[in-house]
Amino acid sequence: MATPDLDPLLLLRQSIASNSAILPTASTDAAAPEASLSTATHLTFTTPTRISIPIDTPTRFASNDTPVDLRSIYFAWLKREVAIPEYNASATQLNDDLTTGKVQNLAFVERLDLITWLEGASEESEYIKPLAGDKHGAASNAAAALASKGAAAPAIGTTLGRSGKGALDPRLAVIYNSERKMGNWNSALRGIKPTDFSHVRKLAAPFMSKKPSGNAVSHISSNPSLALNQKQKRPDPIILLSPSASALLRMTNIKSFLESGKYVPVDSLTASSSSSASMLHINRLMKDIDPNRPMRFILVEGPEQFKPEYWSRVVAVFTTGQSWQFKNYKWSNPNELFRHVLGVYVGWRHEQPPEAVQAWGHRVMAVGVERWKDMGPNAVDSSRWRDREAVEQIWKAIEGNMRSKGWKKDQAPASI
Incomplete structure (x- = not known):
């Protein structure tokens, strides 16, 4: 023993x-x-x-x-x-x-x-x-x-x-x-069985629809403690992409890769299917965090529009191994950055990652996808099934990192 x-x-x-x-x-x-x-x-x-x-x-x-x-x-x-x-x-x-x-x-x-x-x-x-x-x-x-x-x-x-x-x-x-754990007044009143108070909302609706007078508004605004506490919405996690032109995944093809599990090079996309958006949203069900509703992820290429509190919502950083990408980050040193955030490098299968990525150690996950073969409009590349395998590997790592940082179904961590 x-x-x-x-x-x-x-x-x-x-x-x-x-x-x-x-x-x-x-x-x-x-x-x-x-x-x-x-x-x-x-x-x-x-x-x-x-x-x-x-x-x-x-x-x-x-x-x-x-x-x-x-x-x-x-x-x-x-x-x-x-x-x-x-x-x-x-x-x-x-x-x-x-x-x-x-x-x-x-x-x-x-x-x-x-x-x-x-x-x-x-x-x-x-x-x-x-x-x-x-x-x-x-x-x-x-x-x-x-x-x-x-x-x-x-x-x-x-x-x-x-x-x-x-x-x-x-x-x-x-x-x-073996001691019995003693609770406080809050846990004692709530008990072990949750109580559904959703019916109270219907009863309160007629009163909430009435506009308060000007004096009442000013009274509430001057006393924040008197304002009604609304249920706090869980913030959306953020994924940062590499703005490098050599990156295999950009804003134009990242959505189809992470959602559909299929890699398509940027230069192979048609003008109608490509996107010039500066921000994308992707929904993904993270079963170990919230099995009942998908989480919405925000994808951006840079933190230029970030507020300081946004950094606690960053769950992954895609990189090509070029350190200039982190110049405007909260942690510009890659070794310090990847102590707080999971790093993801996506390269070609059977090729070694860049020396910089290897030097950053185990905190940067290296994933390989099959090289693109232009098979024509009606042909199907049989090797593309490995794309979904790579995508699932990435999502599994992101979910595990989010759980370790304190993400829950109703809240996000205050810091990372």
Whole structure:
């Protein structure tokens, strides 16, 4: 049974936070020399104490409800800065060199979530299960928080107290986890069953239709607290496109690509089908955020008309790898920008992304589409079915990033 100071994920995160050595070894001896990942049988951590853990140990990180082994977790961390094609190629090469075991390829969203958690940028992960006996993840979250600050993990069999000071007996921790949560007056009055007050709107309609007198208007305007609180509308998320002429996706063809899953080059569009609009709207159902109504996305090529609060609504930035695109952005440095916003690079399939895109690391998603073949008016290119596959991959990454930033069915995050 894993405890906070023996849990492989927490040990790995703590070692990363303290810049301590993590050594693959081919022996159970903690003092064994470093070996290659293809021949290693153990992973040796040097902080807080030198300890070796079998490299095929299952971790609490689950992919499709299947625990991912420590070798795959460590390999994903080593390849955190490479693009998806290079990560997949490296995993294939390592699997060919392994005599026993196999490196598990993590999906883009899973790998992004894992690396974000290991770096200490997030204290929670939907793919990481709590420690055994820690129903609400209090012990693991506390140990992870200490790890991200470079502090030692709690001792075996202990967890932090509710005030965050000192140690707490594990038996008391079980008792605290079983406590009944007390609500405030608001939750007590509302209860556990939502009440539908839509009928009140019909009763209030006759009164709302009557125009108030001038004095009443001025009285309400001078006292905002007296104005009726209307239901706040969820703002539309924003996607920024690259204004570069070399971009495969522009305002003229992005709508058909993201909505219909079909790529058509800009120069192949007819004058009637092309668009010179400076802003487009696309509707997409994001099932994990709001399964009942589609979300409307706003697509623009630049932030020239942005208000400061608009940046919290930006959910993706399409780029060609040219840094001049970000000159007027809130974060003009690409490395800083992609810490806040998901980057998307769309290029030709089987071609490496530009060096700049690769240098920006895992926060920029690289997607390839098949090269365009002009088959004539009545011919059909059979390879274009891959376009929809690329589009779904992009939307899945955008949805996962939106959920991690705090998008909900009735509100948007205040900041990103």
